[in-house]
Amino acid sequence: MARTAPQNTSGERPQRGERGGRDRDRSPRGREDSDLREKLVSINRVAKVVKGGRRFGFSAVVVVGDGKGRVGFGKGKAREVPEAIRKGTEHAKRAMVRIPLREGRTIHHDVQGEFGAGRVVLRAAPAGTGIIAGGPMRALFECLGVQDVVAKSVGTSNPHNMLRATFAALSHVVSPRQVAAKRGKKVGDVIGRREEEEAKE
Numbered sequence: 001m002a003r004t005a006p007q008n009t010s011g012e013r014p015q016r017g018e019r020g021g022r023d024r025d026r027s028p029r030g031r032e033d034s035d036l037r038e039k040l041v042s043i044n045r046v047a048k049v050v051k052g053g054r055r056f057g058f059s060a061v062v063v064v065g066d067g068k069g070r071v072g073f074g075k076g077k078a079r080e081v082p083e084a085i086r087k088g089t090e091h092a093k094r095a096m097v098r099i100p101l102r103e104g105r106t107i108h109h110d111v112q113g114e115f116g117a118g119r120v121v122l123r124a125a126p127a128g129t130g131i132i133a134g135g136p137m138r139a140l141f142e143c144l145g146v147q148d149v150v151a152k153s154v155g156t157s158n159p160h161n162m163l164r165a166t167f168a169a170l171s172h173v174v175s176p177r178q179v180a181a182k183r184g185k186k187v188g189d190v191i192g193r194r195e196e197e198e199a200k201e
Contacts, residue, residue, distance in 0.1 A: 038089055039063045039139035041073070042159040043081060061159055062088035063136070064096065065143025068104070072096035073140070073163050097167075100175035103127075105147040108176070113169025118161030122169050123150040136162045 041061040047054045058081050065071035074091025078084040102108045102124065110123045120137065125148040131141050133151035136159040141149055153162055180187045 035066055036093070037065050037067055037143045038092075039143055040085060041136045041139050041163065043084070046077065058084045060084040060088045061136070061163070062092050063139045063143050063163070064089060064092035065140075065145065066096075067143065067145035069101050069145060070096050070098050071140060071144040073167070075160065097171075099144060099170045100173055100178070101145065102175075104145065106149055107146065107170070107173050109173065111169040111172045113165045113167070113172070114155075115164035115168050116158075116161045117156040118153070118158065118165035119155035120162065120165045120169055121152045121154065122166070124148075125150050135159065137166050140166055 039062065041063055043058060043060045046057050046059050048057065049055075057077055057079050059075065059077045060081070061073065061075050062085060063071065063073045072092045072095040074088045074093075074095055076084045076087025076089070076091060078087055100108060105127065106124045106129075107122060108124065110121070112122070113120050125132070127148055129148040129150065131138055131146065131149055131151075133141055133149065134153070135157070137151045137153065140163060141151070151166075153165075155165065156162070176187050176191050180189070
């Protein structure tokens, strides 16, 4: 004879610990992952030559960001497309870095980055410019939360090398707060000097 679970006849609502798996989905880590933006940059079919012939798989490059200055990218390989995307997404989440943004919409200054044959130039832009970038760089800036930027790739069009070069450029971005702390000055002194240089240009 099958045993049945005892019924709650008191009319009281169950406590949080008695609700089963629903409370586990409300953890801070779960909310953090749900706020992330994910962009599939490229997907490529790859082949591995084995004794019986060729074994096909898929390689996916994914960009993940929170839209507030944190971004990362990852690469996943698997026999099926969804599994490759999942692996790339997990790798990107583990490799996320924080980039300082100016007013939360653009980078602080112009930078250049290189990786392999990939070379990119990133320029800060005034409000209303939008994201002037193509391919993988546009996906990266959208996930990062950048709203105004001008970017140009002058090297390879390989998405992996373009992303690596863009991350190399972003790693050189420093905020006025960081510069002031390094030089032992006030933030106002650094910002005032930058505004004077922009006025001359």
